[in-house]
Amino acid sequence: MSIISAMRRKADELIPLELSILETAVRLRRRGSETFHGFAMAKAIKTQANRRLLTAHGTLYRALHRLERAGLIESFWEDSTLAEADGRPRRRLYRLTALAERALSSARAAAKGRAGVLQPRLGTRGAR
Numbered sequence: 001m002s003i004i005s006a007m008r009r010k011a012d013e014l015i016p017l018e019l020s021i022l023e024t025a026v027r028l029r030r031r032g033s034e035t036f037h038g039f040a041m042a043k044a045i046k047t048q049a050n051r052r053l054l055t056a057h058g059t060l061y062r063a064l065h066r067l068e069r070a071g072l073i074e075s076f077w078e079d080s081t082l083a084e085a086d087g088r089p090r091r092r093l094y095r096l097t098a099l100a101e102r103a104l105s106s107a108r109a110a111a112k113g114r115a116g117v118l119q120p121r122l123g124t125r126g127a128r
Contacts, residue, residue: 013107014103014107015063016053017053017054017059017060017063018063018067020048021045021060021064021067022067022073022096022100022103023104024044024045024048025041025073025094025096025100026096026104029096034095035093035094036094037092037094038060038061038064038091038092039057039091041060041094042054042057042060045060064094067100068094070099072097072099072103073094073096073100074094074097075093075094075095077090077092078092078093
C-alpha cells in the first residue's frame, strides 16, 4: 500500500521521466529540431545522466501520451512520402507547446524552492 501511495503525485506535478522528456525536447529544439519521435527521445534520454528513468520504451510512450493529454506536447504523423523515401514506416512526431515551457519553468522553480528549504536545515544541523 505504501508503494502505491508513494507513486501518486500531486495535481499538475510532473514526474521525473516527464521532466526529462520536456528538458530533452528543449535541448533538441535548441539544436534545431522542432520535432522529435519516440525512438530519438529514448536515445537522447539514455545518453544523459538520468538514463535510469527510462526502463522500457513502453514507459516512454505512456509518458508521452500523458504529456499530450495534459497539453504539454502535441503529436502528428509525419508525411508518408518522407517515410517511403527512407524505406521505413511513418513516425509519430511530437513537439512542445507553449504550456510545456511554463510547466517546465514552474517545475524548476519548485525544485529550487524545495532545495532552498532543505539547505538551511542542513546548515543549522551542521552548526551544532
